[in-house]
Amino acid sequence: MPTLAEVVSQLTNGVILGLILALVATGFTMVLSVMGVINFAHGLLFALGAYLALSLLKVVGYWPALIIAPLLVGLIGILLEQAFIRRLYGKDPLFVLLLTFGIAMMGEDLIQMIWGKLAFSIAAPDLAKGSIDLGFMIYSKYRLFMGGFALAAIFSVWLFLAKTPFGAMIRAGSHDSEMVGILGKNLPFIRALVFGLAAAMAALAGIIAAPLWSVRPQMGLDALLPAFLIVVIGGMGSFWGSVLGGLLVGITNSLAVMFVPRFSDLMMYVLAAAVLLYRPRGLLGTRSVLE
């Protein structure tokens, strides 16, 4: 049996992983509920954040890269929305999912063409190197930094959604976006904003996860599939549902690594299936117009 310190350290790992996944999933579910779009390219944007930061930090250093790369990816997200996804609103959701499938495939191959197939690693910033002695256990400083940063990012997105007029429009849009348009709000602008914001959040998560996950072309999928399940667990369109779902998936994963290491990444499916059977709309989900 693992010792108490090991269990506590694994649980902390799980919470931190959960916060990163929550950052990916909240953006994913925002796009899903406002636009009715399952964005399969969301994982690509996550990977793109890490790759752009990888190239940028050689030129401008870690901290500027941490800000510039998500902004760039946000811009890419807006471009994708304007160029492709916008054309398919109101049509069968099947088409837009296939479109984002196509974008994800092309994007992954483009990444391979530009940066190659091999995995890279990004070094942790000087501030967060090494480990810290907490008395009962020694813990990586970078992981704590990751968790704190993800928490701060989630909290600022929540502040934006809860306290600004744009945020109010987005929240209204996730209940019924048609109605928001009928009420005279600029729906195309809100949609572009949501897509850009979600893309930037995914990219940010990709960058802060990069020192622990290796940076490779397929890394997007490792974040995207948990995001799917988190939305199922937390409830479609629910911000705090996604955060809760993220934490649950993270903790499940870290406990599974200790007890059933080989099938650790299957446990989140078991969790999602259980939630689906007993609470079909997810833990914090409410009835949605998309049903």
Added chain:
Amino acid sequence: MTRQTAPISALSRPTITFGLLLGMFVVLPAVLQALGISFSLGTEILIIALFAMSYNILLGTTGLASFGHAAFFGSGAYAVGIAQNYGIDGAATGLAVAFAAGLCAALLVGLLVMKKRGIYFGLLTLAFGQMFYIVALRWDGLTGGETGLTGLRRPAPFGLNLNDQLTFYYFILAIFMVALWVIWRITHSPFGSLLAAIKSNELRTQYLGYDTARYKLAAMAISGALSGLAGGLYAWFQYAAYPQNLFWIESGNIVILTLLGGGLSSFFGPILGAAVFVGAQDLISSYTEHWMFFFGLIFILVVTAFPNGLPEALARFASVLRRSSGSASEPASSAHVAPARGTAP
């Protein structure tokens, strides 16, 4: 039993179409040989066409867009491989095992998603479909992990040598035609009409007293079982079962090729889609290693340019051509008519 509610009515004389199709596929090897292409391309088209026809029981007939069908196809492939590793070798048992594996996989996913529709159905099938891929990667004692199960053997029913490409082609063709006939009978039965009713309005079908979730589960089970059968044939075809057979890209491929052939509105559409897509796949992967880029491009093109499939796109193109060629030959005579048109109220 009247067939007035047949969901897909593009071709009203099924016997003729079946005959034509059979004739085309019987002579296909000769055409391939004349073009200098291996018979195995024809075999692959047949197997993928069977997969697409099975898939279309859900998409075209019931209106459910599943994005996890590779899980059922791959389960069939792995089942044949695993059965061989346990010494079960025959053709009939192989087919039965593949069918059963697809059925079980589809029931498992179906129980979780049968009450869902639309976008949520798509999301869930995609997520749970990928679960099978992870199982295949992790349970390496049974599945061979990342390398998959290689070195499988083709069976020898009635003393046939299926390692001969042409014999194997006709063996697959026989199974394909039987399965096609079964799918036709299912979609044109009262049960098929009910699936079509679910497609056009699920809520109203519920109000009529039908438990639609159960019918959706049944449709998924049939579709999954036949997909598993196609997967089993594919394992024989490639002498292996690979994790890629379970991967989301395979799930996406089957959706896109069904759309490409016009499967949303035509019963036989997926066969055309399979022929075009498998042909393109063969061509692209023999010229470049960046096949994913071009596949992505195909996805984007199909969805934005002709979501209703090639037949409809060709028809539209032909009518544009006719109009433009009509106006090109017209000017001499239409010059006199034009003013009259302009002044008409």
